[in-house]
Amino acid sequence: MQLINGTKVIRVKQSYDLVQLEEAGRIIRGGGLVAFPTETVYGLGGNALDPMVAASIYAAKRRPADNPLIVHVARPQEIMGLVRDVPPVADRLIKRFWPGPLTLVFAASDCVPKETRGGLSTVAVRMPAHPVALALIEMSGCPLAGPSANISGRPSPTTAEHVVNDLAGRIQMIIDSGPTGVGVESTVLDVTVTPPQILRPGGLTLEQLREEISSISVDPAIIQTSIPRGIKARAPGMKYKHYAPKAELVVVEGRPADIVAKICILYDDYVNRGKRVAIMATTETIHCYGARKASLVGAREDLATVAANLFSLLRQLDAEGIQIILAEGVDMVGLGLAVMNRLRKAAGYRIIKA
Ligand code: TXA
Numbered sequence: 001m002q003l004i005n006g007t008k009v010i011r012v013k014q015s016y017d018l019v020q021l022e023e024a025g026r027i028i029r030g031g032g033l034v035a036f037p038t039e040t041v042y043g044l045g046g047n048a049l050d051p052m053v054a055a056s057i058y059a060a061k062r063r064p065a066d067n068p069l070i071v072h073v074a075r076p077q078e079i080m081g082l083v084r085d086v087p088p089v090a091d092r093l094i095k096r097f098w099p100g101p102l103t104l105v106f107a108a109s110d111c112v113p114k115e116t117r118g119g120l121s122t123v124a125v126r127m128p129a130h131p132v133a134l135a136l137i138e139m140s141g142c143p144l145a146g147p148s149a150n151i152s153g154r155p156s157p158t159t160a161e162h163v164v165n166d167l168a169g170r171i172q173m174i175i176d177s178g179p180t181g182v183g184v185e186s187t188v189l190d191v192t193v194t195p196p197q198i199l200r201p202g203g204l205t206l207e208q209l210r211e212e213i214s215s216i217s218v219d220p221a222i223i224q225t226s227i228p229r230g231i232k233a234r235a236p237g238m239k240y241k242h243y244a245p246k247a248e249l250v251v252v253e254g255r256p257a258d259i260v261a262k263i264c265i266l267y268d269d270y271v272n273r274g275k276r277v278a279i280m281a282t283t284e285t286i287h288c289y290g291a292r293k294a295s296l297v298g299a300r301e302d303l304a305t306v307a308a309n310l311f312s313l314l315r316q317l318d319a320e321g322i323q324i325i326l327a328e329g330v331d332m333v334g335l336g337l338a339v340m341n342r343l344r345k346a347a348g349y350r351i352i353k354a
């Protein structure tokens with residue numbers, strides 16, 4: 001155990017010993033906050049049924065209180081107390097994809113405080129595929145509200161160190177189980193509408209969802225290429241500036257060869273103006289940039305690697321004092337939909353077509 005600014009940091013392997021989580025469970029039962037690993041990103045856990053806890057989560061994250069929290073459960077049956085109705089489509093999706101990176105939006109029961117719901121009549125619920133997360137929920141004896149464990153607006157944390165940088169001194173405990181696997185947050189799917197609609201693309205892809213329910217649609221707000229005007233995002237969180245590094249981020253989109261050519265021109269131009277620039281490049285293109293500073297985010301051929309490294313690379317480039325990040329766009333298929341949604345938002349929709 002390490003103490004950083006009053007926050008306890010404990011290391012818990014995936015092959016954990018329950019004793020290690022006793023104190024974490026006690027903290028949550030006492031109304032405190034514990035950051036915990038999930039398969040997507042680290043979450044900031046607290047009792048989802050306690051309105052005071054929801055308020056302290058918003059305060060710790062400096063998050064607007066109208067942005068609802070995802071409720072994490074350890075078993076599918078636990079949704080019964082939280083929701084008014086489980087539509088048959090939700091039942092099918094739960095059987096197929098839980099535990100996993102799929103959050104479902106239901107009509108909320110009165111047990112879920114309006115603070116947790118951000119004032120909405122619905123509640124978002126998921127069962128994470130991480131043994132430590134599931135054990136922590138069991139130990140706490142209550143469902144856990146779990147937003148990503150970052151200061152609001154910053155890239156989501158994929159390591160405990162990211163959580164320490166954002167939240168040490170603001171919460172009671174951080175459970176360190178190493179880097180998360182998926183790297184982008186869960187897919188948020190509204191099952192109160194027909195057909196069900198994706199409100200936030202994430203770790204479970206549209207293609208995977210459509211294997212089970214072919215009619216699933218996508219909220220137009222998540223594939224936009226400019227700052228939302230006419231279209232209103234239905235997941236309240238999607239309307240805020242998000243995932244943003246301190247550096248200025250520009251996304252260059254098009255065919256890979258055109259992207260490389262455009263990025264070289266932009267890079268040289270910024271360098272001539274005295275800026276510290278870095279390129280977020282892919283395995284397939286990184287050798288094309290010569291002596292320019294290019295950092296590897298992952299492979300176009302395997303977008304899971306891009307998703308896994310995206311947020312941590314943004315944080316790393318910030319730590320290196322980079323002022324301008326030129327990011328290669330990737331295809332919006334599979335995990336590419338979530339990657340591009342996060343990149344465009346992080347860039348504040350500064351998108352250049354190559
Ligand atoms: O992978 C994840 O989902 C992570 C891990 C920790 O589980 N959690 C996470 O939570 O990303 P957060 O709070 O950072 O993002 C939740 C998103 C927000 O965009 C929020 O607006 C949306 O889900 N959301 C939550 N409840 C909702 C509801 N009732 N209706 C529509 N959108 C909702």
Ligand code: MG
Binds near residue numbers: 147148156
């Ligand atoms: Mg978040």
